[in-house]
Amino acid sequence: MNTTGEVVADPADPVPGLDIEIWSDVVCPWCYIGKRKFEAGLERFRELHPEVPITISYRAFQLDPTAPPGVSQKVFDVYVKKFGGPERAQEILDRVTKEARGVGLDFDMDIAQRANTLMAHALLVLADKVGLQSELSERLMRAYFCEGEAIGDPEVLVRLAGEVGMDEVEAAVWLDDNAGAAVVAEQLEVAADLGVGSVPTFVFNRSFGIPGAQTQEYFVKVMERLAANAQLET
Numbered sequence: 001m002n003t004t005g006e007v008v009a010d011p012a013d014p015v016p017g018l019d020i021e022i023w024s025d026v027v028c029p030w031c032y033i034g035k036r037k038f039e040a041g042l043e044r045f046r047e048l049h050p051e052v053p054i055t056i057s058y059r060a061f062q063l064d065p066t067a068p069p070g071v072s073q074k075v076f077d078v079y080v081k082k083f084g085g086p087e088r089a090q091e092i093l094d095r096v097t098k099e100a101r102g103v104g105l106d107f108d109m110d111i112a113q114r115a116n117t118l119m120a121h122a123l124l125v126l127a128d129k130v131g132l133q134s135e136l137s138e139r140l141m142r143a144y145f146c147e148g149e150a151i152g153d154p155e156v157l158v159r160l161a162g163e164v165g166m167d168e169v170e171a172a173v174w175l176d177d178n179a180g181a182a183v184v185a186e187q188l189e190v191a192a193d194l195g196v197g198s199v200p201t202f203v204f205n206r207s208f209g210i211p212g213a214q215t216q217e218y219f220v221k222v223m224e225r226l227a228a229n230a231q232l233e234t
Helices: 029-048 075-083 086-102 118-129 133-147 154-163 168-176 181-194 216-233
Strands: 018-024 054-060 201-204 208-211
Touching: 018 029, 018 216, 029 054, 029 086, 029 133, 029 216, 054 118, 054 133, 054 181, 075 086, 118 133, 118 154, 118 168, 118 181, 133 154, 154 168, 201 216, 208 216
Parallel strands: 018 054
Antiparallel strands: 018 201, 201 208
16 A cells, blocks of 8 residues: 555556356357357457456356257257247247348358257367367357358267367267266256356356356456456555
């Protein structure tokens, strides 16, 4: 503290950072849309506050954990059953496609194949270990929403992992051994403990959560407020 009573930071002290965990599912359209909006906000925040260290992790959430493993279904058929008929299903698909277009995403829901996402989340655990989680998350979502890939098929998952620079043999063994299942289960439990009931949900420093695909401006405001509060607490 200086003579005026103001707290003066020691240049040698580390700047408080933001630890951001994103609970999402790779077959959730609002997760992909929200990802784009968050990324835009994050880019702007980093321009304004390059000194603030930030870590980002993707955490598992399953919209439909009861979906049969390894079986793909047309997303339209799934939505018809879930939302009560073809008209409502088409309305929702048209809406998310329009919203996606607004953030630069070209959804093709006519070819999207809904599947159980447990193996995809397990592979994201491995991607986190090798520093490629963000890249794999993006690739899985693009594969599902834009390319009609069967993201519940282990062979497809291994190929997509290789496309972002992961070792395909390691990825195949990881999935075959079900090595990430315990971590995924733990993440699902943490989500429940934190009250994450819908996705996307962005959790900052395990103390503040934002549900939904918020605007770029809102993400910037939240990060600025949390960063400022962290500095005051140090």
